[in-house]
Amino acid sequence: MATLGLVEYDxxxxxxxxxxxxxxxxxxxxxxxxFWKALANDPVTLRRTWASIKEIMGPGGAIDPLTKEMIYVAxxxxxxxxxxxxxxxxxxxxxxxxxxxFSELMAVVGMANxxxxxxxxxxxxxxxxxxxx
Amino acid sequence: MATLGLVEYDxxxxxxxxxxxxxxxxxxxxxxxxFWKALANDPVTLRRTWASIKEIMGPGGAIDPLTKEMIYVAxxxxxxxxxxxxxxxxxxxxxxxxxxxFSELMAVVGMANxxxxxxxxxxxxxxxxxxxx
Amino acid sequence: MATLGLVEYDxxxxxxxxxxxxxxxxxxxxxxxxFWKALANDPVTLRRTWASIKEIMGPGGAIDPLTKEMIYVAxxxxxxxxxxxxxxxxxxxxxxxxxxxFSELMAVVGMANxxxxxxxxxxxxxxxxxxxx
Amino acid sequence: MATLGLVEYDxxxxxxxxxxxxxxxxxxxxxxxxFWKALANDPVTLRRTWASIKEIMGPGGAIDPLTKEMIYVAxxxxxxxxxxxxxxxxxxxxxxxxxxxFSELMAVVGMANxxxxxxxxxxxxxxxxxxxx
Amino acid sequence: MATLGLVEYDxxxxxxxxxxxxxxxxxxxxxxxxFWKALANDPVTLRRTWASIKEIMGPGGAIDPLTKEMIYVAxxxxxxxxxxxxxxxxxxxxxxxxxxxFSELMAVVGMANxxxxxxxxxxxxxxxxxxxx
Amino acid sequence: MATLGLVEYDxxxxxxxxxxxxxxxxxxxxxxxxFWKALANDPVTLRRTWASIKEIMGPGGAIDPLTKEMIYVAxxxxxxxxxxxxxxxxxxxxxxxxxxxFSELMAVVGMANxxxxxxxxxxxxxxxxxxxx
Numbered sequence: 001m002a003t004l005g006l007v008e009y010d011x012x013x014x015x016x017x018x019x020x021x022x023x024x025x026x027x028x029x030x031x032x033x034x035f036w037k038a039l040a041n042d043p044v045t046l047r048r049t050w051a052s053i054k055e056i057m058g059p060g061g062a063i064d065p066l067t068k069e070m071i072y073v074a075x076x077x078x079x080x081x082x083x084x085x086x087x088x089x090x091x092x093x094x095x096x097x098x099x100x101x102f103s104e105l106m107a108v109v110g111m112a113n114x115x116x117x118x119x120x121x122x123x124x125x126x127x128x129x130x131x132x133x
Numbered sequence: 134m135a136t137l138g139l140v141e142y143d144x145x146x147x148x149x150x151x152x153x154x155x156x157x158x159x160x161x162x163x164x165x166x167x168f169w170k171a172l173a174n175d176p177v178t179l180r181r182t183w184a185s186i187k188e189i190m191g192p193g194g195a196i197d198p199l200t201k202e203m204i205y206v207a208x209x210x211x212x213x214x215x216x217x218x219x220x221x222x223x224x225x226x227x228x229x230x231x232x233x234x235f236s237e238l239m240a241v242v243g244m245a246n247x248x249x250x251x252x253x254x255x256x257x258x259x260x261x262x263x264x265x266x
Numbered sequence: 267m268a269t270l271g272l273v274e275y276d277x278x279x280x281x282x283x284x285x286x287x288x289x290x291x292x293x294x295x296x297x298x299x300x301f302w303k304a305l306a307n308d309p310v311t312l313r314r315t316w317a318s319i320k321e322i323m324g325p326g327g328a329i330d331p332l333t334k335e336m337i338y339v340a341x342x343x344x345x346x347x348x349x350x351x352x353x354x355x356x357x358x359x360x361x362x363x364x365x366x367x368f369s370e371l372m373a374v375v376g377m378a379n380x381x382x383x384x385x386x387x388x389x390x391x392x393x394x395x396x397x398x399x
Numbered sequence: 400m401a402t403l404g405l406v407e408y409d410x411x412x413x414x415x416x417x418x419x420x421x422x423x424x425x426x427x428x429x430x431x432x433x434f435w436k437a438l439a440n441d442p443v444t445l446r447r448t449w450a451s452i453k454e455i456m457g458p459g460g461a462i463d464p465l466t467k468e469m470i471y472v473a474x475x476x477x478x479x480x481x482x483x484x485x486x487x488x489x490x491x492x493x494x495x496x497x498x499x500x501f502s503e504l505m506a507v508v509g510m511a512n513x514x515x516x517x518x519x520x521x522x523x524x525x526x527x528x529x530x531x532x
Numbered sequence: 533m534a535t536l537g538l539v540e541y542d543x544x545x546x547x548x549x550x551x552x553x554x555x556x557x558x559x560x561x562x563x564x565x566x567f568w569k570a571l572a573n574d575p576v577t578l579r580r581t582w583a584s585i586k587e588i589m590g591p592g593g594a595i596d597p598l599t600k601e602m603i604y605v606a607x608x609x610x611x612x613x614x615x616x617x618x619x620x621x622x623x624x625x626x627x628x629x630x631x632x633x634f635s636e637l638m639a640v641v642g643m644a645n646x647x648x649x650x651x652x653x654x655x656x657x658x659x660x661x662x663x664x665x
Numbered sequence: 666m667a668t669l670g671l672v673e674y675d676x677x678x679x680x681x682x683x684x685x686x687x688x689x690x691x692x693x694x695x696x697x698x699x700f701w702k703a704l705a706n707d708p709v710t711l712r713r714t715w716a717s718i719k720e721i722m723g724p725g726g727a728i729d730p731l732t733k734e735m736i737y738v739a740x741x742x743x744x745x746x747x748x749x750x751x752x753x754x755x756x757x758x759x760x761x762x763x764x765x766x767f768s769e770l771m772a773v774v775g776m777a778n779x780x781x782x783x784x785x786x787x788x789x790x791x792x793x794x795x796x797x798x
Contacts, residue, residue, distance in 0.1 A: 001530055003256045003355055004365055033262070035248070038255040042369035048451060049248065049376075055447060056240045062233035067200050068241050074204045075245035077786035078211045080346050080612050083252040084245070085788060086263040089535055099536055100195035103574035106786045107189045108201050110581075112208035112217070114779035115168070115182065119216040121742035121771045122171040123136045123750060130166070130219040131400055134663055136754055137764055175768035181587060182775075185580060210387035213479050213745050218389060222402055232403055236441035239387045243448075247380035254343035254372045256351060264533055267796055269522045269621055270631055299528070301514070304521040308635035314717055315514065315642075321713060322506045328499035333466050334507050337473045341511035344477045346612050349518040350511070352529040366461035373455045374467050378474035378483070381434070381448065385482040388437040389402045395432070396485040397666055476653035479745050484655060488668055498669055502707035505653045509714075513646035520609035520638045522617060535788045565795070567780070570787040581780065588772045594765035599732050600773050603739045607777035610743045615784040616777070618795040632727035639721045640733050644740035644749070647700070647714065651748040654703040655668045661698070662751040 007040035016040045019050050026054060033087055066095040074109045140173035149173045152183050159187060166220060199228040207242045273306035282306045285316050292320060299353055332361040340375045406439035415439045418449050425453060432486060465494040473508045539572035548572045551582050558586060565619055598627040606641045672705035681705045684715050691719060698752060731760040739774045 009020055009032065019040075020032050039046040057072075059065050069092035076084035089102070097105075142153055142165065152173075153165050172179040190205075192198050202225035209217035222235070230238075275286055275298065285306075286298050305312040323338075325331050335358035342350035355368070363371075408419055408431065418439075419431050438445040456471075458464050468491035475483035488501070496504075541552055541564065551572075552564050571578040589604075591597050601624035608616035621634070629637075674685055674697065684705075685697050704711040722737075724730050734757035741749035754767070762770075 001256065002258060003254075003368065031262075033260045034257045035252055035255075038257045039251065041365065042373070044454070045251075045369060045373050045376075048454060049251065052244060052447060052451065053248070055443070056237075056244050061237050062231060063203075063237045063241070067203070068237070070196075070200070071204060071207045071238065071241045072245045073786070074207050075211050075242055076249055077782045078208050079246065079249045080781070080785045081249040081253055082785070082788075083257050083259055084249045085786060086259045087252075088245075089788075090263050098195060099573065102535065103577060104189075104194050104196045104201070105204065106783055107574070107577050108196070108204045109208055109786055110577075110779040110783045111185060111189050112205045112221075113212065113782045114775040115186070116209055116212045116214040116217045116745070117742045117778045118172065118178075118182065118771055118775045119168055119220075120214055120745045120747070121136075121738070121750060121774055122168075123134065123747075123754075124167045124171045124216050125135060126216055126219045127166045129164075130223050136767065174764065175772070177587070178768060178772050178775075181584060185584065188576070188580060206387070210383045213382070213386045215386070215389075218387060222389075232440065235402065236444060239384055240441070240444050242387060243380040243384045243444075246383045247376040249346070250343045250379045251372055251376045253346045253348070253351060254339070254375055256348075256355075267522065268524060269520075269634065297528075299526045300523045301518055301521075304523045305517065307631065308639070310720070311517075311635060311639050311642075314720060315517065318510060318713060318717065319514070321709070322503075322510050327503050328497060329469075329503045329507070333469070334503070336462075336466070337470060337504065337507045338511045340470045340473050341477050341508055342515055344474050345512065345515045347515040347519055349523050349525055350515050352525045353518075354511075356529050364461060370455075370460050370462045370467070371470065374462070374470045375474055377451060377455050378471045378487075379478070381452070382475055382478045382480040382483050384438065384444075384448065385434055385486075386480055387402075388434075389400065390433045390437045390482050391401060392482055392485045393432045395430075396489050472653070476649045479648070479652045481652070481655075484652060488655075498706065501668065502710060505650055506707070506710050508653055509646040509650045509710075512649045513642040515612070516609045516645045517638055517642045519612045519614070520605070520617060520641060522614075522621075533788065534790060535786075563794075565792045566789045567784055567787075570789045571783065577783075581783065584776060585780070588769075588776050593769050594763060595735075595769045595773070599735070600769070602728075602732070603736060603770065603773045604777045606736045606739050607743050607774055608781055610740050611778065611781045613781040613785055615789050615791055616781050618791045619784075620777075622795050630727060636721075636726050636728045636733070637736065640728070640736045641740055643717060643721050644737045644753075645744065647718070648741055648744045648746040648749045650704065650710075650714065651700055651752075652746055653668075654700075655666065656699045656703045656748050657667060658748050658751045659698045661696075662755050 002034065002038040004038065004041040006034055006037035008037065012040060013043065015043050016046060019043075019046050022054075023050060026058075035083065035087060066092065066097060069095050070097060070101070070105050073105060077106070077109050078113060135167065135171040137171065137174040139167055139170035141170065145173060146176065148176050149179060152176075152179050155187075156183060159191075168216065168220060199225065199230060202228050203230060203234070203238050206238060210239070210242050211246060268300065268304040270304065270307040272300055272303035274303065278306060279309065281309050282312060285309075285312050288320075289316060292324075301349065301353060332358065332363060335361050336363060336367070336371050339371060343372070343375050344379060401433065401437040403437065403440040405433055405436035407436065411439060412442065414442050415445060418442075418445050421453075422449060425457075434482065434486060465491065465496060468494050469496060469500070469504050472504060476505070476508050477512060534566065534570040536570065536573040538566055538569035540569065544572060545575065547575050548578060551575075551578050554586075555582060558590075567615065567619060598624065598629060601627050602629060602633070602637050605637060609638070609641050610645060667699065667703040669703065669706040671699055671702035673702065677705060678708065680708050681711060684708075684711050687719075688715060691723075700748065700752060731757065731762060734760050735762060735766070735770050738770060742771070742774050743778060
């Protein structure tokens with residue numbers, strides 16, 4: 001159960017509703033997921049977090065939105081964040097991630113987590129070539 | 134200094150040289166980075182790890198090689214693995230990652246790490262919609 | 267379900283009861299939470315862990331007990347430990363953390379997790395000024 | 400060496416200089432640390448990150464600035480971020496953290512990291528009392 | 533609910549059944565746990581992961597199978613992976629881990645997680661003696 | 666450079682010297698590594714941490730000292746703690762870990778970190794069998 005509870009649309013203050021409205025318009029959907037309803041207990045953090053997410057995850061950048069959602073899933077799986085894995089896997093699928101892409105994503109994430117520990121565990125020095133730009 | 138030292142090509146056993154040769158041929162390069170030279174102290178792990186990396190990271194899958202390298206960087210930055218950040222950032226650039234793509238990648242990684250903790254810290258329940266396939 | 271089960275007061279050995287009694291007296295409460303009941307399967311670890319917690323988290327130090335509980339929540343959210351987030355959020359509230367303080371705590375924790383990855387991902391060198399005492 | 404290099408004040412674009420100026424004015428200092436110089440390669444992320452930090456870490460909230468800096472150190476030590484530990488330890492000291500406070504902070508961070516793993520490793524169920532608001 | 537669902541034996545393709553059969557034969561058991569049924573949606577990853585696990589975790593190496601299972605539990609508890617803690621604790625017990633061994637394992641894991649943060653938080657330099665082979 | 670500096674034997678207070686003496690006597694060595702010299706700035710944490718380490722890592726328990734040192738390395742590599750990897754790898758070798766054992770240890774640690782993310786990323790439900798004692 002969310003620590004401060006969930007703020008539903010009908011009970012939300014105008015500043016919170018404005019964020020909810022923008023989330024739904026931006027995502028072309030008619031519902032708000034629990035993450036935002038929990039953050040809404042702190043309207044300042046709700047506004048700032050949504051503004052950041054909107055700026056970072058939207059179209060028009062150097063990386064396409066689907067790839068960005070898959071990167072989000074990669075980080076969330078690495079961090080073992082159950083909520084984030086569930087919500088961003090759903091978002092990535094909505095953005096076009098196929099089952100085959102999901103499986104490859106997981107293979108890369110798994111392998112990276114493995115070799116991260118091999119590199120640190122063996123105390124491998126960074127190659128000179130990697131230190132120069 | 135690498136725990137077991139680095140195995141240079143000239144001093145390597147035939148089974149290790151075979152892996153080194155395949156790495157260089159696959160990557161169209163003429164050098165081996167320290168990660169593999171450290172792993173080479175354990176030829177079984179060297180062979181298995183390279184075979185896995187080759188299978189996962191190569192072309193022909195559902196995700197393109199550049200995207201896979203960027204996912205590798207995302208995981209490595211999340212885990213704070215200095216060696217892996219250095220080596221896979223270099224690999225991603227070689228695969229075509231521009232400075233603008235790198236910066237967007239970092240923005241996504243940073244944001245995902247932030248919201249992962251907001252979601253867990255607020256103890257947000259997973260939405261019903263995310264639990265059904 | 268806890269791996270080794272939970273040791274209830276009535277079934278506890280005298281050395282375990284002595285720790286339970288001290289926990290309840292120190293915390294001015296009449297119940298023991300599951301963490302201690304799980305640890306009680308190993309009376310040595312139960313005793314040592316409680317003694318450490320009591321020494322570290324109590325009043326009279328350079329940091330007040332409420333701040334220490336909030337730091338505990340910060341670490342637990344960073345590590346994604348569900349049990350610890352739940353139990354230490356409750357403890358922090360009992361010690362006086364308001365909803366506004368909780369929300370600010372989460373904002374700091376989220377931001378720190380974000381910039382931790384930006385700093386490592388961009389491979390930022392530590393400034394000379396930070397290396398000298 | 401920072402992946403994209405460091406943007407010094409003299410070489411910075413006006414939008415970057417504006418952020419640098421605000422950092423120095425806000426912090427009452429005459430220098431910019433490397434973190435911001437690295438981020439400055441991406442002016443959008445520089446602006447957004449500084450705006451967020453300024454909003455979150457400043458005075459006037461429910462948690463005082465010194466406590467917030469100590470929470471930042473707690474997260475950074477948990478994540479093993481060398482740069483962040485160095486920079487935020489310096490910031491916390493500037494904000495008034497004594498050696499005794501630093502040592503207590505570390506004791507809490509260490510203990511929290513220990514019990515986080517005991518709780519998860521023993522698979523402790525969350526107490527009913529912690530699930531209700 | 534597993535993202536791509538679970539592939540049961542009766543519905544599995546021949547290449548998946550072959551892996552399932554080998555898992556059951558190797559482990560001298562007549563059932564397959566959910567981890568493999570989830571991976572089976574990607575037969576390539578299923579095959580590779582099982583082959584790696586079989587090569588690494590089996591008897592005949594320099595470390596005995598029980599110790600290897602306990603190391604697996606140590607990593608899983610450190611990473612807060614609920615599924616992995618549950619499955620590898622069961623595997624370790626099947627391999628001979630007593631309750632006393634489990635409790636000692638947890639004590640070591642907890643302590644290591646604590647001192648890992650004390651070492652990084654205090655910014656301790658690595659001793660010269662540890663840098664030479 | 667260690668945040669609070671290193672406390673050398675000659676400059677240490679009697680209570681710190683007593684701990685140093687016990688460390689050297691217990692480990693049958695004539696030097697103190699930097700970790701303890703850094704902690705010595707806080708004699709209470711120095712005493713408590715050493716007492717805990719001594720109780721947990723010594724002989725006579727259900728797990729032998731070499732295995733416990735290898736578990737310590739496994740956790741430290743998972744957490745990317747450079748100091749701890751260096752110091753506990755040295756300790757494990759002193760306790761009898763061969764190069765072959767080190768390599769197998771790393772293989773297990775790497776694999777566990779990989780499958781931890783596959784299990785969480787695929788959102789695998791815990792099997793009923795693992796939930797019952």
